Amino acid sequence: MTRCLLIDEDGMEADRLQSLLGALGIDTAKRAGAEDALAYCNDNAPDVVLLSAVGASERPGDFVRRLRRKVGGKQPVVFLYADTPDTEMIGQSILQGAADVLMKPFDHDILAFKLRQAGIVG
Template structure:
């Protein structure tokens, strides 16, 4: 089963996304902050990390850089935005290593398509 770390400071949104990810067959761990998430990645090496850009400690590419410095590899990263980002923000996120950018709100079908497109699910 594909392991996913979901990072979002909003508990209700975390539960909604966890439900979507579980329905797609991902084993999902939850985190509400960047430091806790980096420690989880060091210990568990998830195949995918999904993060809300508004999460404290996550600034554009800095979080991706921290993950890449982790001892357990380079998990793909998908940033989730709570608002519509501008093209500069999208570009900088991709350049810093984000695998994809999803605009919120999104539903099961969009999430499934993006995860398939990124090779996360078959």
Template sequence: MKLEGMVDMTRCLLIDDDNRESRSLQKMLGALGVDTVQAAQAEEALQLCSDETPDMVVLAARGAGRRPKDFVRRLRRTAQGKAPVVFLFANTPDTDVIGQSILQGAADVLMQPIDRELLRFKLQQAGLIA
């Protein structure tokens, strides 16, 4: 999204139904120059992606009625779905959930608690920030 006279910011869609956990991640992303929009449910997130494709999607590994691998698969099948870099946001290292999500097209996992420098590195590695 470019605003006249403004630097183009990286846009992130954060999918999480727990505002407490996502608030600290939003602050860290904001400090790195990433503009974040939040969705609580997968359907809302898919609609937001179709309205305006984000540069990245951060998807909580747990959530009511949501399986991360299914969301990633559905996102990748949409017209704009190949564009965003998808990160899984997890509290526990559930190798099945993480592995299946990566097989469907997620790029990497962000483990809680998130280290600010590791987050910066992963975003730089993905080409999302300089």
């Protein structure tokens, strides 16, 4: 089964995304902050990480860089999702290793399309 780590401080948004991911057959763990997320990745090997750009304690690109350094072996596919198209933040996140950015609001079909593009779901 595909495993996803969802990092979002907004519990309601995390619950909504967990429901969308569950409908795609993806097992999802939720974490609110970067340190908890990195600790989770040490003990588990998620296939994909969805990272909210809103309310993050650090810039998303910095987190992606830290994740890439910390996780050995198989690297998860990282998607950033955001409310506004901050081109600097998006560019830095992609330069540090994020696969793509989802602009909110997005629905089941858009999420499924992006995950198919990345080879996460069939």
